[in-house]
Amino acid sequence: MLDTISIFSDLTKSELSQVAKITTEEIVNRGEKIFLQGDHSRDFFIIKSGQVEISINNLFGEKKAISILRNGDFFGEMSLFDKNSTRSATATANQNSVLYRIPGTEFERLLKDKPTISYKLLGGLSKRLRDTIHEKGPEAQQEESYMGKVITLASPRDGYGKTTFVHTLARILSTELP
DSSP states (O other), rough: GGGGGGGGOOOOOHHHHHHTTTTTEEETTTTOOEOTOOOOOOOOOEEEEEEEEEEEOOSOOOEEEEEEEEEEEEETTHHHHHHTTTOOOEEEEEEEEEEEEOOOOHHHHHHOOOOOOHHHHHHHHHHHHHHHHHHHHHHHHHHTTTTTEEEEOOSSOSSSSSHHHHHHHHHHHHHHOO
C-alpha cells in the first residue's frame, strides 16, 4: 500500500521495501487518542482503513478540528523532520481504524543510510503543502486572519478593577496571538 501514498510516490521498489521493513500495523479503537498536542513522539502514520480527526486546542483551550483524514491519508510527518519539536495537533480515531506506524527514530536511520529517499520525500511534502495552499486559496486565508473572539466581562455589582483587568487581558492576548 505504501506505493499508493503520495509522499512515497517517487520512491523505487527497493526504497519502498526498506520503508516497509520498519512499518508496523496498529489497530486503534474509536475515540482513542493516537497522539496529543504537545507530545514528544516522532512516529509517522498512514491510514489503511478508518478515519482520524486532527484537531488543535486554541488559546482558550477550545478544541478545533483541522481536518478529517481517511484511507490512504497520512499524518505526523512534521515530526520526522523536526525531531526536537512537540506535536502541533491531536490525532483521534473517529472510527475503529487500522494504521501503519513508521517509528521516527528508525525512519531517521533509514534516511541517513539512504539520503536519496530524503530528497524524494521532501518533493512529496512540498506537493502536499502546495495542494493545501491552493485548496484554501488566498481569500480564505485572508478571511481567517479577521476571525476573532468576543469576551464579555461583568460584575454582579459595581465591582472595581474590571477596566484594568480587561485592559491587561487585552494586552496579554495581543502579544500572545498573531
